[in-house]
Amino acid sequence: MDASQKAALVAALGRYKRLQDRNLQRVQEQHEENRKRRRAAILALLRSRRSTAPAAAAGGADWESLLNLDDHAFTRRFRLARHQYDFLLARLQEGGLRSEHSQGAPPIPAPKKLLMFLWFMANRSGLRALSAHFRVSQSSVHRVTHQVLTAMLRLAPDLIPWPDGARKRASAAAFRRVCGIDRVVGVVDGCHVRLQRPSERGGDFLNHRSYYSVLLQGVVDERGRFVDAFAGLPGSARDARLLAESHFYPEWPERMGEYLLLGDAAYAERGFPFVVAPARDDGTLGDAGRRRNARIGRGTGIAARAFGRMKCRWRRLRDLQTTRLDRVAMIALAACCLHNLSLGTFDVCQHYPHDCPRQDDDNL
Known part of the structure; x- marks a missing residue:
């Protein structure tokens, strides 16, 4: 091998050594980067475990x-x-x-x-x-x-008790102060409990807000406390039908006696003798009728707020991922029990301090 060939071989070996050194350096850098990433991931996991320790x-x-x-x-x-x-x-x-x-x-x-x-x-x-x-x-x-x-x-x-005579008199006095209407001891209203589409008669459960639901009816006193609850009708039903088919309806003469309930316009169509509902304003309703409707509205708002607060605290009621109607009714009635038991625990709603329900909430 002459001198020129030796020089070419030495140069080639030098280039190969430099390529090897650069490749080794890249491998070491990649290894170091992977090590840092693994360490960062482990530290993040440990931090997350500490933060969720309670x-x-x-x-x-x-x-x-x-x-x-x-x-x-x-x-x-x-x-x-x-x-x-x-x-x-x-x-x-x-x-x-x-x-x-x-x-x-x-x-x-x-x-x-x-x-x-x-x-x-x-x-x-x-x-x-x-x-x-x-x-x-x-x-x-x-x-x-x-x-x-x-x-x-x-x-x-025991947790959803119907009021006795003394409690009715106290409620009547409280509603008279709220809305100026005599002999009122409660407000009747209904709300929707969302569920998955049932396999049988599923279309009956599609309500006017375009989701599947079961109706929950509640009668609340002036404190927003449930004194009666009933659940089970499909969401497509009206509140008036819900009341007519509830266990409350055949018992109302004995339960109500001389007293009355407030209800919204949905109850006016059936003409329930024990429900005071607003008159329909077709343009001919005078000032006196509008004032009476406004007084009724002040009372019925108590029920709307009670349902809103219940769904805010007991959020399972906002979306039941089940098609079992018996379980839906059980959970709805249990939520009413828990609502009564928890009254006074939250003086102000944690999530919506300006009161429940929210104006944009269609889950009521």
Whole structure:
């Protein structure tokens, strides 16, 4: 090999060495970048776990830590004050709610069952999220919510009580101050409970707002407290039909006596003798009639606000991802019970401080 060939070979080897060095440098830089990304991802995961530690404490053996939260934190999570939770738990346990074993798994204590149920009612997340949150199986979540729902409905006569004579007199005096109409002890109204399209007669459940729903009827007193509730008719029905087919209608002479309910214009078409409804304004209604309608409107607004607050606190009622009509009715009536129990817990709505319902809310 002559000198020129040696020089060419040395130059080629030099270029190859420089290419190898640059390639090795790129590999090292890529490795370092990947290491930094992995470290950043791990740190983000650790931060997220720390930030969700109170929620994760609900699961497994740590769920008891939720019972040690201060009153404000407990109420924000479960929508009931601690003393209201204790009262409800005691009543449910008296009614037969117990801890239980299931297929060799650790028992779910009654206090944890109630926490799971309140979380279920206060949020719109699915059973899978609730299962992960409390570290129980999805089948356990379904079974527990059904157990507590059943126990709640046994308490409904106590949590949604029809007023006695003294309570009626107090309500009549309060409504007279609100709207200037005598002998009124409550307001009757209805709202829609959204659900998935039922497989049978699904079209009957499509309401005038273009979603599928079941109707919930409530009678509320001057405090916005439910004194009667009924659910089950398809969303396409009118409020007047709902009242006529409810358990309340055949009992109204005994329940109402000399007293009256306020209702909106939907009840005027049937001419219920115990419902004071606004007159239709077809252009001939005089000033006196308009003033009377305005007074009725001040009273009926109490029911609209009660439904709005109930759906704001117990958000499960805003969209039930089920087609089982019996379960829809159970959840709706349980929400009315919880609404009554939670009255006074939120003096101002956390999410909508200018009162419920919101003017743009079509889920009522």
